[in-house]
Amino acid sequence: MQERVQEWDRALVALHERIAPHFQRAEPRRRALGYLRGLLSPVARKNGWHVAEYLGETCPDGVQRLLNAAHWDADAVREDLRTYVVEQLGDPEAVLVVDETGFLKKGTRSVGVKRQYSGTAGRIENCQVGVFLCYASRHGAAFIDRSLYLPKEWAADPVRRQAAGVPAAVAFQTKPALALGMIEHALNAGVPCRWVTGDAVYGGDRTLRFMLEQRRQSFVLAVACNEPLWRDGPRYQSARELAAELPETAWQRLSAGAGSKGPRWYAWAWQPLWRLQLTAEERAWGHWLVVRRSLKSPDELAYYVAFAPREGMSLSALVKVAGRRWAIEAGFEATKQECGLDEYEVRTWLAWYRHITLSLLAHAFLVALQVQAKKGGLPPA
Numbered sequence: 001m002q003e004r005v006q007e008w009d010r011a012l013v014a015l016h017e018r019i020a021p022h023f024q025r026a027e028p029r030r031r032a033l034g035y036l037r038g039l040l041s042p043v044a045r046k047n048g049w050h051v052a053e054y055l056g057e058t059c060p061d062g063v064q065r066l067l068n069a070a071h072w073d074a075d076a077v078r079e080d081l082r083t084y085v086v087e088q089l090g091d092p093e094a095v096l097v098v099d100e101t102g103f104l105k106k107g108t109r110s111v112g113v114k115r116q117y118s119g120t121a122g123r124i125e126n127c128q129v130g131v132f133l134c135y136a137s138r139h140g141a142a143f144i145d146r147s148l149y150l151p152k153e154w155a156a157d158p159v160r161r162q163a164a165g166v167p168a169a170v171a172f173q174t175k176p177a178l179a180l181g182m183i184e185h186a187l188n189a190g191v192p193c194r195w196v197t198g199d200a201v202y203g204g205d206r207t208l209r210f211m212l213e214q215r216r217q218s219f220v221l222a223v224a225c226n227e228p229l230w231r232d233g234p235r236y237q238s239a240r241e242l243a244a245e246l247p248e249t250a251w252q253r254l255s256a257g258a259g260s261k262g263p264r265w266y267a268w269a270w271q272p273l274w275r276l277q278l279t280a281e282e283r284a285w286g287h288w289l290v291v292r293r294s295l296k297s298p299d300e301l302a303y304y305v306a307f308a309p310r311e312g313m314s315l316s317a318l319v320k321v322a323g324r325r326w327a328i329e330a331g332f333e334a335t336k337q338e339c340g341l342d343e344y345e346v347r348t349w350l351a352w353y354r355h356i357t358l359s360l361l362a363h364a365f366l367v368a369l370q371v372q373a374k375k376g377g378l379p380p381a
Contacts, residue, residue, distance in 0.1 A: 051063050081361050220321040230274040250269040
């Protein structure tokens, strides 16, 4: 066991060497490695006090300096995180998955906190919300980007902004707008992927869908039942209305992928949607409404809009992409349980991004260990 731990630590040191140039001074550079070790440690909580104790320090001052005052660029580390994930998991058939998660908080001073809906809690809570981009391939899944959602009340309040260190250039953006920026950033960086997927918060945003269409980037995005769609020319019908017209023969029993209790079986159907296509290149791409129906409760329907090349496309292929959205939920659970994603005690914009970035890097490291173990390299974590 001791030899295994030493192998893991050598691999972590090698990962730390990638990000080391982004730290101007030796002390925060060294402490960043310690912080990663603390996030990966078996301590019950990964907050400042417990990480400091794990590192043999009597108080969390050094940890707090790393997150609040030291000179280093969290976005530069994010770039290394993305490169590392692609190196470990890269696959031209991969899926970019976008979703949000909540961070429950007390008080009103933590940047972006307010009473708002948290999918984590399943209700309205006092929390922060972060939007995340996950890279899911046949090898595994890990996060490659993150954005803190800044509510309108915060964006318009100069006193709160200044107290929390929100940069002057940061304006209010919706969650889909944050997702669009992260997806564009990944695509511009050449991240290999075939698909994008996400839930109805993101699928219902036409600006996001239009950007992907313009880039000829395939997607399967969930939409609400009342999403207006075109089928027979430029005449709107809701996704629910179009689904009601599907004959029973259109439905197929397909698995959306493996879940914790085995394959996730549903009934699925699809039908083409209309869009203006003037050129041969545009006509080579299709739009579809994809509908999922519960096998136990046939009235429970979910709706998706898909965009992909027509040639060779099948309902089963689109279903598999829709099912990959669960990879990001599993990623949130793992990163919170194993890498302290939600256990930070910071209030400012800068510190939030620093903690979250290092936590995502720690999770990517664990995923990489599993991948390398499958290939006969390092032992599994």
